[in-house]
Amino acid sequence: MRRALITGGAGFIGSHLVESLIAEGLEVYVLDDLSTGAVRNLDEVRSDPRLHLHLDDIDNGPLLTELVDRADVVFHLAAAVGVKLIVEDPVRTIETNIHGTEMILSRCARKRKKILLASTSEVYGKGQDSSFSEEDDLVFGATTKSRWSYGCSKAIDEFLGLAYWNEHGLPVVIARFFNTVGPRQVGQYGMVVPRFVQQALDGGPITVYGDGEQVRCFAHVSDIVWAMRSLMNCGEAVGQIFNVGSDQPVTINQLAEKVRELVNPDVEVVHIPYAEAYAEGFEDIRYRVPDVGKLRRVIGFEPKYDLEHILADVRDYLATESGLAGAFD
Ligand code: UDP
Numbered sequence: 543m544r545r546a547l548i549t550g551g552a553g554f555i556g557s558h559l560v561e562s563l564i565a566e567g568l569e570v571y572v573l574d575d576l577s578t579g580a581v582r583n584l585d586e587v588r589s590d591p592r593l594h595l596h597l598d599d600i601d602n603g604p605l606l607t608e609l610v611d612r613a614d615v616v617f618h619l620a621a622a623v624g625v626k627l628i629v630e631d632p633v634r635t636i637e638t639n640i641h642g643t644e645m646i647l648s649r650c651a652r653k654r655k656k657i658l659l660a661s662t663s664e665v666y667g668k669g670q671d672s673s674f675s676e677e678d679d680l681v682f683g684a685t686t687k688s689r690w691s692y693g694c695s696k697a698i699d700e701f702l703g704l705a706y707w708n709e710h711g712l713p714v715v716i717a718r719f720f721n722t723v724g725p726r727q728v729g730q731y732g733m734v735v736p737r738f739v740q741q742a743l744d745g746g747p748i749t750v751y752g753d754g755e756q757v758r759c760f761a762h763v764s765d766i767v768w769a770m771r772s773l774m775n776c777g778e779a780v781g782q783i784f785n786v787g788s789d790q791p792v793t794i795n796q797l798a799e800k801v802r803e804l805v806n807p808d809v810e811v812v813h814i815p816y817a818e819a820y821a822e823g824f825e826d827i828r829y830r831v832p833d834v835g836k837l838r839r840v841i842g843f844e845p846k847y848d849l850e851h852i853l854a855d856v857r858d859y860l861a862t863e864s865g866l867a868g869a870f871d
Pocket of ligand 1: 626721732733734738749750751756758794826827830
């Protein structure tokens, strides 16, 4: 593989993937409408001649056709993301996630270009108090709760990807990302780690929603980029779904404490009822832990970063952004 197309390449995860592929010597085509991404995410590689940046919508058919034609492989990361954004803007979520994926899959199928589809742990929906594995049932809430529109739209993407593989032999790999964090992730769409770290930097309080006993696992974006690249290079992965993330659980209360210790021991941690935190139509997920056995078996996935390291990285990044560079050296 010499040329890669990355949709959503100016986003948080996408920009790290772009950097990593450029460092490897690939030509990288980025298509991004900057809905949640930012050109400055690509500052490190902006002047590299191997970066080809297209700021446009995924539903620009002629451009998409041209970019897919040029690429050897495609990473499809463009999507509406972030629980807050999804709950507040379900029309955009559903249309972007379903229509954009249809557009790219049909073009990849015409030219048989291998594609990695970014999916999400949201497809598992709710319930269950043990880890999620790829063959588990999907359990969504009512359609009146707009949060589920995200998981449902991504589940349709998965069905479509698998159908292209089964009916047309299109090489597709599906990666279900669990909570991923690291530098360049912003808190404005709801992501808890940058929110807590920024709150601590600003003097608090740290706002825990609900009782704080909900459980998540956080992976560093560098480990996730490694997994994406390995899946793309792995023949055995084709036509398959993989959980991608950390399997080390932490409650949101524990997370808040860790952020407090690491960033600013003077800040207060407060609990806020869900009804005040989110727009109507929100329902939280209590327990989200992946079974990553399949990822370990097929590509030898072993995350390098633990939660302390992840939080320190996010702290250093956000401190620099807030003009506090070097404050934690
Ligand atoms: N959360 C929180 N305070 C915040 C933002 C999020 O307590 O300021 C909680 C949120 O309700 C959820 C968890 O942190 O239980 C993870 O939220 P995030 O939006 O990062 O990811 P997801 O819910 O998609 O796992």
